Amino acid sequence: MYDEVIKGIAEASRKASRTLVGLPSGVKGQALKHMAASLRQAAPFLRQENAKDLEAAEKAGLSRAMIDRLSLGEAVIDGMARAIEEIAELPDPVGTITGMTRRPNGLMVGRMRIPLGVVAIIYESRPNVTADAAALCLKSGNAVILRGGSEAFNSNAAIVKTLRDSLGFSGIEPDVIGFIPVTDRQAILDMLRLEDLIDLVIPRGGEGLIRTVSENSLIPVLKHYKGVCHIFVDRQADLEMAYRICLNAKVQRPGVCNAMETLLVDAPVAGIFLPRMAEIYRKHGVELRGCGKARAHLPDMKPAAEEDWYAEFLDLILAVKIVEDLNEAIDHIEKYGSNHTEAIITENYTRAMEFVSHVDSSTVLVNASTRFSDGGEFGLGAEVGISTSKVHAYGPMGIEDLTIQKFICFGDGQIRQ
Amino acid sequence: MYDEVIKGIAEASRKASRTLVGLPSGVKGQALKHMAASLRQAAPFLRQENAKDLEAAEKAGLSRAMIDRLSLGEAVIDGMARAIEEIAELPDPVGTITGMTRRPNGLMVGRMRIPLGVVAIIYESRPNVTADAAALCLKSGNAVILRGGSEAFNSNAAIVKTLRDSLGFSGIEPDVIGFIPVTDRQAILDMLRLEDLIDLVIPRGGEGLIRTVSENSLIPVLKHYKGVCHIFVDRQADLEMAYRICLNAKVQRPGVCNAMETLLVDAPVAGIFLPRMAEIYRKHGVELRGCGKARAHLPDMKPAAEEDWYAEFLDLILAVKIVEDLNEAIDHIEKYGSNHTEAIITENYTRAMEFVSHVDSSTVLVNASTRFSDGGEFGLGAEVGISTSKVHAYGPMGIEDLTIQKFICFGDGQIRQ
Numbered sequence: 001m002y003d004e005v006i007k008g009i010a011e012a013s014r015k016a017s018r019t020l021v022g023l024p025s026g027v028k029g030q031a032l033k034h035m036a037a038s039l040r041q042a043a044p045f046l047r048q049e050n051a052k053d054l055e056a057a058e059k060a061g062l063s064r065a066m067i068d069r070l071s072l073g074e075a076v077i078d079g080m081a082r083a084i085e086e087i088a089e090l091p092d093p094v095g096t097i098t099g100m101t102r103r104p105n106g107l108m109v110g111r112m113r114i115p116l117g118v119v120a121i122i123y124e125s126r127p128n129v130t131a132d133a134a135a136l137c138l139k140s141g142n143a144v145i146l147r148g149g150s151e152a153f154n155s156n157a158a159i160v161k162t163l164r165d166s167l168g169f170s171g172i173e174p175d176v177i178g179f180i181p182v183t184d185r186q187a188i189l190d191m192l193r194l195e196d197l198i199d200l201v202i203p204r205g206g207e208g209l210i211r212t213v214s215e216n217s218l219i220p221v222l223k224h225y226k227g228v229c230h231i232f233v234d235r236q237a238d239l240e241m242a243y244r245i246c247l248n249a250k251v252q253r254p255g256v257c258n259a260m261e262t263l264l265v266d267a268p269v270a271g272i273f274l275p276r277m278a279e280i281y282r283k284h285g286v287e288l289r290g291c292g293k294a295r296a297h298l299p300d301m302k303p304a305a306e307e308d309w310y311a312e313f314l315d316l317i318l319a320v321k322i323v324e325d326l327n328e329a330i331d332h333i334e335k336y337g338s339n340h341t342e343a344i345i346t347e348n349y350t351r352a353m354e355f356v357s358h359v360d361s362s363t364v365l366v367n368a369s370t371r372f373s374d375g376g377e378f379g380l381g382a383e384v385g386i387s388t389s390k391v392h393a394y395g396p397m398g399i400e401d402l403t404i405q406k407f408i409c410f411g412d413g414q415i416r417q
Numbered sequence: 418m419y420d421e422v423i424k425g426i427a428e429a430s431r432k433a434s435r436t437l438v439g440l441p442s443g444v445k446g447q448a449l450k451h452m453a454a455s456l457r458q459a460a461p462f463l464r465q466e467n468a469k470d471l472e473a474a475e476k477a478g479l480s481r482a483m484i485d486r487l488s489l490g491e492a493v494i495d496g497m498a499r500a501i502e503e504i505a506e507l508p509d510p511v512g513t514i515t516g517m518t519r520r521p522n523g524l525m526v527g528r529m530r531i532p533l534g535v536v537a538i539i540y541e542s543r544p545n546v547t548a549d550a551a552a553l554c555l556k557s558g559n560a561v562i563l564r565g566g567s568e569a570f571n572s573n574a575a576i577v578k579t580l581r582d583s584l585g586f587s588g589i590e591p592d593v594i595g596f597i598p599v600t601d602r603q604a605i606l607d608m609l610r611l612e613d614l615i616d617l618v619i620p621r622g623g624e625g626l627i628r629t630v631s632e633n634s635l636i637p638v639l640k641h642y643k644g645v646c647h648i649f650v651d652r653q654a655d656l657e658m659a660y661r662i663c664l665n666a667k668v669q670r671p672g673v674c675n676a677m678e679t680l681l682v683d684a685p686v687a688g689i690f691l692p693r694m695a696e697i698y699r700k701h702g703v704e705l706r707g708c709g710k711a712r713a714h715l716p717d718m719k720p721a722a723e724e725d726w727y728a729e730f731l732d733l734i735l736a737v738k739i740v741e742d743l744n745e746a747i748d749h750i751e752k753y754g755s756n757h758t759e760a761i762i763t764e765n766y767t768r769a770m771e772f773v774s775h776v777d778s779s780t781v782l783v784n785a786s787t788r789f790s791d792g793g794e795f796g797l798g799a800e801v802g803i804s805t806s807k808v809h810a811y812g813p814m815g816i817e818d819l820t821i822q823k824f825i826c827f828g829d830g831q832i833r834q
Contacts, residue, residue: 195631253833362824367830390821396824416669
């Protein structure tokens with residue numbers, strides 16, 4: 001029903017993406033800085049359009065937390081602009097040539113990094129994702145097609161209008177930023193059929209959105225469903241370090257995907273470690289849900305149900321399990337984990353290395369908080385998302401993950417024998 | 418209907434894949450050499466089972482070419498064994514750590530290469546793919562689930578039995594090589610739903626198979642549909658080199674995906690180049706199909722229909738088009754190409770570099786035959802396939818493309834501020 005509209009947008013994006021291929025970093029950097037300045041200048045317009053969304057949200061009875069997330073205050077607008085300025089300063093991955101070697105026949109073979117082409121980003125809540133996604137894609141030489149949540153429709157449209165107008169001043173084809181002007185979910189389904197026009201889809205939002213996209217897309221999808229992160233406190237852990245890291249991983253920011261959700265405690269150390277750790281958590285308002293063995297040490301603790309081991313609480317709730325040894329910890333992570341982030345706390349060299357080798361989550365840490373699993377913390381610059389599927393990218397993604405390498409060959413007349 | 422059978426196989430593969438994670442290269446190498454020896458020893462058994470397939474193929478009236486492809490002669494069996502021995506000698510990508518850097522807080526962050534886990538390979542014709550795919554996956558630390566064509570069912574089953582028995586001798590879990598014992602297409606569809614058990618699907622075969630897999634898979638798919646490869650002969654080409662390369666790219670092996678299918682000739686040089694090139698092609702039995710302008714130079718040439726520009730002939734047929742300049746050549750490739758392989762023949766530096774920068778096919782060559790676009794020729798070792806989608810891998814894929822990098826961090830108590 002929307003298929004012709006969506007196809008028209010995708011065709012315009014595909015065409016515009018061709019104009020980005022050879023664009024030097026300097027030009028892209030200037031355009032990004034102009035985009036940031038334009039957002040600051042357009043603040044009154046953005047706030048006026050945002051007010052329509054806020055009013056509708058109030059009427060619809062959305063929660064205070066959701067309305068806060070929708071709001072484009074001065075600080076949020078300035079934050080969007082600053083984020084774009086930071087993206088402008090990142091090194092440009094496009095054009096990099098690596099691994100150039102000479103084959104026995106004299107042919108020079110290497111790989112050149114190129115943009116993917118057209119990237120569709122489907123997101124739900126915060127309107128600042130609109131500016132962020134557009135900037136990340138421009139920096140990496142990609143056209144972007146944006147499809148935000150219906151509750152932020154006016155805000156997103158205003159941000160896109162501002163950015164597209166700004167691109168015109170920089171001499172860049174405005175269609176490199178495409179916008180789906182339809183809030184109906186059918187528009188997403190129509191878009192996901194356009195495998196000849198769109199190279200990659202990144203859904204950012206709840207598990208429902210991500211499943212819908214994965215199940216209906218003919219286009220490759222980069223996704224992460226959830227972060228059920230574990231910390232294993234080994235029998236030879238430095239306990240003072242373990243208290244500090246386990247507290248940080250749970251309470252420093254419980255609502256994010258790299259917060260710890262399940263604490264695994266090595267049996268020989270549980271009797272010493274658990275009572276004091278529980279006391280620290282109690283002071284910070286953390287609710288514990290334990291296995292039978294853990295409850296033998298802490299009778300007041302709620303019992304953990306089977307679903308608690310799979311849960312991404314995103315809250316001050318923690319599942320606690322006592323395991324017999326490292327192997328049981330690894331098996332537990334394999335069964336219940338989400339391939340996001342896991343840490344071991346230990347002073348034992350062999351078990352640290354075994355944990356690093358055998359846990360195949362996208363980030364594995366020794367003696368550090370799971371909260372470090374983040375593009376910024378890893379030095380990738382702005383984060384495009386986190387992939388928990390072992391295809392294309394795994395773990396925090398930077399702008400390099402919005403590119404791919406092609407093979408290039410310099411010959412002097414070689415033919416195949 | 419087969420879903421429980423397929424799920425059981427996938428679960429066994431997933432479990433077995435865990436045993437490969439920490440396996441040293443030496444152990445994998447020994448196991449591969451034993452597999453090769455086992456295939457040679459089992460030649461009588463393989464030929465006996467192969468005879469059943471050949472008999473059925475004769476009865477079904479399959480073409481001589483198809484029956485040839487099915488046949489497991491002594492030379493084919495020896496070739497399978499030698500291919501496995503070569504795979505055993507490749508460097509092992511698993512465990513490699515790269516980019517380890519120290520963050521400002523002292524955290525050491527790097528990336529470690531790990532197997533994908535479980536790879537499903539769905540293929541059609543030659544039974545030697547069975548041995549090849551199993552060896553490539555074992556070398557890269559992956560369990561494999563094989564699903565070959567129904568016409569080679571007995572041959573494939575015999576190869577798998579031989580390889581699994583051999584693994585037992587090497588102390589490796591035989592379930593790292595899984596086999597779908599059902600020829601019904603429904604079995605493929607059931608397998609493609611198992612996104613929690615299988616990490617990647619690689620279809621190898623005709624466009625129909627690949628489309629079926631892509632459209633029905635919840636699991637990421639690495640694919641290439643076809644190779645519509647172009648050569649652009651620039652106005653400043655060394656014409657002797659151009660004749661040599663254009664002949665090689667079309668006739669050296671016309672039935673493969675990196676053979677040239679469309680020749681683009683720069684207008685200023687067409688009057689000199691085309692008549693002699695046509696004469697060379699005539700001697701080699703190549704049928705030319707030209708655009709109107711080309712036919713003005715060669716009136717005997719058949720006219721090319723619109724569909725000829727999209728065609729992967731895989732035969733001694735070539736579409737020929739005269740273009741006004743490099744830009745028209747690039748536009749033609751963008752519109753009709755398949756993102757596989759394109760070459761420019763030129764002595765002009767600027768246009769060579771423009772072609773390399775602006776053509777975004779998976780392999781781009783200057784002054785060399787398209788036939789070089791191949792894992793072996795590029796030094797990747799045995800080829801896993803060729804990807805023409807810009808996700809995960811692009812172009813010829815080696816065993817490294819059956820792995821991914823996870824982030825690993827070595828800390829000394831870091832917490833997030």
